[in-house]
Amino acid sequence: MRLPMAVPAVVGYGALQLIAVLACAGTTLGDPGEPMIWPAFGIAAMWLLVSGESRRRWPVTGAIGLFTAGGLAVTGTPLGVALLEGLAAMLGAVAFVFAVARRQPGPQPPADGGRWLSRLPDLWDLLLCAGVASLAANVLRIAGDLLLDGERTFMITGATALFLRDAVSVVVFGTAVRLLAGLGGDQRGRTWSRYGPEALAVFAVSAGAYWAVFSIQAELPIGFVLIPLTVWAALRLPSPVVVLHVAVFDCAALLWTVGGHGPYAVVADVELRAVLIQLYAGILACVGLALAISRDERDTLIQRLQVSEQEATDKATMMTTVVNSMTEGLAILDHTGRLVLRNPAAGRLLGSVPAVTGGVALGTDHGFFQPDGSPLSDDELPHVRALAGQDVAPMDVLVRNSAVPEGRVVRFNAARLALGTGPYHVVVVFHDVTADRRHRDELMSFAGRVAHDLLNPLTTIEGWAEVLEQELAGYRPAERVQRIQRAAARMRTFLNGLLSYTAARDGKLMPTTINMALLVGDVINSRLDQAENAGVAPPYFEVGRLDPVEADPVLLRQLLENLIDNSLRMMAPGVAPYLAISCQPAPNGLLRIDILDNSLGIPPGLRHEVFTSFHREKGATNANGLELAICKRIVERHGGTIEATANPYGAGTRMSFTLPAGRSAYARALAPIR
Numbered sequence: 008m009r010l011p012m013a014v015p016a017v018v019g020y021g022a023l024q025l026i027a028v029l030a031c032a033g034t035t036l037g038d039p040g041e042p043m044i045w046p047a048f049g050i051a052a053m054w055l056l057v058s059g060e061s062r063r064r065w066p067v068t069g070a071i072g073l074f075t076a077g078g079l080a081v082t083g084t085p086l087g088v089a090l091l092e093g094l095a096a097m098l099g100a101v102a103f104v105f106a107v108a109r110r111q112p113g114p115q116p117p118a119d120g121g122r123w124l125s126r127l128p129d130l131w132d133l134l135l136c137a138g139v140a141s142l143a144a145n146v147l148r149i150a151g152d153l154l155l156d157g158e159r160t161f162m163i164t165g166a167t168a169l170f171l172r173d174a175v176s177v178v179v180f181g182t183a184v185r186l187l188a189g190l191g192g193d194q195r196g197r198t199w200s201r202y203g204p205e206a207l208a209v210f211a212v213s214a215g216a217y218w219a220v221f222s223i224q225a226e227l228p229i230g231f232v233l234i235p236l237t238v239w240a241a242l243r244l245p246s247p248v249v250v251l252h253v254a255v256f257d258c259a260a261l262l263w264t265v266g267g268h269g270p271y272a273v274v275a276d277v278e279l280r281a282v283l284i285q286l287y288a289g290i291l292a293c294v295g296l297a298l299a300i301s302r303d304e305r306d307t308l309i310q311r312l313q314v315s316e317q318e319a320t321d322k323a324t325m326m327t328t329v330v331n332s333m334t335e336g337l338a339i340l341d342h343t344g345r346l347v348l349r350n351p352a353a354g355r356l357l358g359s360v361p362a363v364t365g366g367v368a369l370g371t372d373h374g375f376f377q378p379d380g381s382p383l384s385d386d387e388l389p390h391v392r393a394l395a396g397q398d399v400a401p402m403d404v405l406v407r408n409s410a411v412p413e414g415r416v417v418r419f420n421a422a423r424l425a426l427g428t429g430p431y432h433v434v435v436v437f438h439d440v441t442a443d444r445r446h447r448d449e450l451m452s453f454a455g456r457v458a459h460d461l462l463n464p465l466t467t468i469e470g471w472a473e474v475l476e477q478e479l480a481g482y483r484p485a486e487r488v489q490r491i492q493r494a495a496a497r498m499r500t501f502l503n504g505l506l507s508y509t510a511a512r513d514g515k516l517m518p519t520t521i522n523m524a525l526l527v528g529d530v531i532n533s534r535l536d537q538a539e540n541a542g543v544a545p546p547y548f549e550v551g552r553l554d555p556v557e558a559d560p561v562l563l564r565q566l567l568e569n570l571i572d573n574s575l576r577m578m579a580p581g582v583a584p585y586l587a588i589s590c591q592p593a594p595n596g597l598l599r600i601d602i603l604d605n606s607l608g609i610p611p612g613l614r615h616e617v618f619t620s621f622h623r624e625k626g627a628t629n630a631n632g633l634e635l636a637i638c639k640r641i642v643e644r645h646g647g648t649i650e651a652t653a654n655p656y657g658a659g660t661r662m663s664f665t666l667p668a669g670r671s672a673y674a675r676a677l678a679p680i681r
Contacts (some may be wrong), residue, residue, distance in 0.1 A: 020054035021070055023184060028078030034265050036277050041169055043281060044261045046254075047075060048173045049181030051096050052103040052140055057185075064104070072097040091151040099144030099173060106136035124182065124246070125307070127300050134293070137177035141170050168281035171289055175257070179292045183254045186247040202244050209240045209252065217259050221269035230260070230270045230287060237291050241298035249299040250292075257288040335438040336417070340390050342430035356417055356439055358410030374408030378416055379644060386595055387646075389421040390433045396423070403440060416441045518645070520669045521560055523553040523600070527588055530567050534575070544583055546575060551589030555669030556598055562641045563666075569634040570602050570662050577606035577660070597647060597665040605659040614651040642666070 027047035034044040051071040058067040076093030080086055110132045124133065149166055213236045220229055233256070240252045263269040264284045271287065274280040330337055336353035340346055358374065375383050385391055389402045399421045407414040418440045424432045468491070531548045538545040556563070571586065578584050585605045593599040609617055618639040642649040647665035654661050 019188070020050060020057065020184070021067075021074065024050045024054060024071065025074040025078055027180070028075055029082060032079055032082040032084065034261065036265055036281050040277070041165075041172070041281075043172065043265050043284065044258055045172055045176050046180035047078075047176070048096060048099055048141075048144070049137075049176035049179065050184055051075070051100045052137075052177050053181040053185050055100040055104050056107060068097050068101060071100050087155050088152075091148060091155065094151070095144040095148040098147050099140040102143035103136055103140035103177065106139040107132075110136060124186065124296075124300065126304060127297065130293075130296050130300055133178060133182070134174075137174045137181075138170075140177060141173035144173055145169050162278060164276070164278040164282055168278055168285055171282065171285035175285055175289045175292060178296070179250065179254050179257055179288065182296070183247075183250040186250055202248060206240075206244055206248050209236070209244065210255070212236065213240075213252065213256055214259075217256055217263075221260065221263040224270075226270070226273055228270045228273075233260075234291065234294060237295040238298060241295045242302060244299075246296070246299040246303060249295045253292050253295045257291060260284060260287060260291075335436055338390075338435045338437075339424070340394075340433050340435065342394060342432065344391060344394070347432065353437070356415065356437060357406055358408045374406055374411070376405040376407060377646065378403045378405050380405060381646065384595070389419040390435050393421040393423050393433045393435075394431060414441075415439060517559050517561075518557050518667075519560060520555050521558055521563060522555055523590065524550070526560075526564060527553055527567060530564065530571060533568075534571060546584035546586060549585070549587040551587065553588070553590050553600075554592075554598055556600075557667040557669055558645055559641075562644070566638050566641045566664070569638050570664075573634055574602065574604035574606055574660070574662070577604070577608075579607050592668070593665050596668055596670075598668040599663055599665050602662045603654050603656065603659065605654070605657065608653060608658060608660050609651050611653075617651060618649065638664070 024047050027045075027050055031042050031044045031046065034042045036043055055064055055067050055071065058064050072093035075096040076089045079089035079092055084092070124130065145166060148169065149161060153161065213233075216233055216236055220227075220233055237249075237253060237256075241249050244252070260269065260271075261284055264271045264280065266272075271280055271284045274283060330350045333350055333352055336350065336356040338346060338349040338353050375388065377383050383404065389399045389404075393399045402419045402421075404417050404419055405414055406417050416439070417437045419435055419437045421433055421435045424434050527550060531550070535545045574586055575584055582605065587603040588600070590598050590600045618635050639649050642664045645666050647667070649662070649664035652661050652663065653659075
């Protein structure tokens with residue numbers, strides 16, 4: 008399909024080039040002289056450019072030389088000069104195609120089907136390529152003229168006039184043919200229906216103005232007053248029409264000047280006159296094309312902006328619909344903690360009170376508490392911690408205000424959001440977990456009651472098993488009784504764990520100032536005694552600085568015992584247990600206690616899972632799966648956090664938890680000197 012379309016185009020260019028040579032051969036200044044209107048050069052350059060593959064360009068190049076030389080010879084030009092002009096036309100066209108190939112995409116016909124010469128940089132590339140083609144042709148032409156006429160001398164003004172003439176031919180006539188040829192039938196119809204009346208008006212006014220300047224006021228140097236007409240056309244009409252306007256009235260100005268009329272005809276020096284009229288034609292072309300292409304670029308950008316704006320509006324509408332239909336609450340807060348955006352679900356979950364509206368800071372004065380009802384400071388809020396650069400885990404918050412008097416437990420997920428170069432924002436997604444917590448609490452309460460109720464029959468089983476063991480001492484069935492006793496012991500351990508978890512969850516906190524050094528020492532002594540009674544190697548404990556804390560003494564002892572026992576259970580066979588216990592200050596008035604061991608360690612993927620209920624570590628024995636869950640619950644009830652990480656000093660695990668630092672006078676007296 009490509010070849011049948013290309014053949015008529017090549018033939019058309021060839022016909023136009025031959026017609027241009029025949030029609031304009033006589034438009035010379037002086038006798039003898041060079042034609043001042045020479046569209047054949049620009050048409051030849053475009054003809055070779057659109058001819059396609061390199062194998063087709065060689066015949067086209069020969070046709071350019073043949074048509075140029077033959078046309079000039081027919082019009083009476085000496086054969087030597089005609090042949091020289093044919094060679095110059097061939098060289099100029101080849102130089103133009105070469106320059107275009109080096110300036111991709113530039114004036115190269117777009118491969119994607121887009122409009123040619125649609126960007127302002129394309130115009131500058133076209134001017135550069137036209138200059139290269141004109142320079143190559145005129146160097147050959149001048150050298151040939153000097154060889155053909157030994158008495159002829161080189162004149163800079165004459166060479167400049169020819170250079171401008173050929174460059175203008177490419178920019179004006181070559182571009183006009185290229186743009187007009189690219190208009191399909193439908194495009195021509197739409198262009199005429201939309202711009203036809205105004206185009207006729209522009210051409211009519213321009214014709215009158217040129218006639219007045221070049222005929223009536225021919226001796227006044229007022230050619231510059233015609234440039235606004237080109238500006239008018241460039242700002243209002245499509246680029247092909249603008250180029251046609253420039254081509255028509257460039258020809259008109261050149262013809263009047265060749266005929267001895269107009270403001271440029273009064274210049275006595277013929278070669279200088281040729282330079283001035285060609286310079287005027289080039290300026291007119293550059294002004295018209297630059298303005299037209301800039302306007303087209305602006306219109307294209309506006310269209311793209313409108314399309315992008317519509318797409319953004321559609322996406323924003325879609326996102327607004329999605330956000331408003333969410334059952335989870337969504338809020339975006341700025342760096343000061345003020346609400347920037349929230350969806351309706353956020354209002355329902357937090358309470359639609361005047362304080363919880365856009366533009367107002369979101370703080371604990373809106374009714375935020377710990378899930379157990381204890382106070383929650385602003386610094387502990389998840390979005391404040393996220394803005395401070397902390398990694399915030401999902402956090403449960405009790406919301407109780409005038410809009411939610413019965414209280415609601417909401418789980419917050421907060422993350423920082425960077426918007427360009429401005430300050431950080433924070434995105435908070437939250438949902439109601441009241442029913443889930445109630446169900447879990449009821450389940451654990453039921454488990455605690457069941458565990459308590461099962462201890463009585465278990466005690467009976469253990470008692471009768473002991474009686475049976477004594478009566479069957481020395482007999483074979485006594486081994487089976489021992490199995491009953493071991494199973495009963497495992498059951499008692501499990502039930503005690505359930506009761507401990509229930510106590511850690513529901514028991515009333517009785518915080519007081521605790522001497523951590525004494526408590527840890529007491530727990531260590533009990534473990535050393537256990538090892539001695541069991542006849543095994545005692546663990547080695549290294550105790551560092553331990554500051555006093557504010558905590559419930561019963562729960563804190565259970566916390567320490569569970570963590571130490573967990574480390575001892577995880578020891579590899581044959582490895583002497585080693586534990587190091589110390590503390591250091593933490594933010595928000597907390598104290599961080601670290602327990603490091605040389606155990607088997609916890610795989611990275613399980614360091615969060617170990618704190619869930621009924622999780623058993625690989626290799627652990629005599630565990631009910633609740634020890635670390637109890638630890639997590641005790642720490643959280645005191646307002647702290649707990650985590651398991653790798654031992655930074657070797658194999659094993661580091662358990663770290665935070666508790667409120669001691670605040671009483673007794674605590675200050677116990678604190679070591681820093």
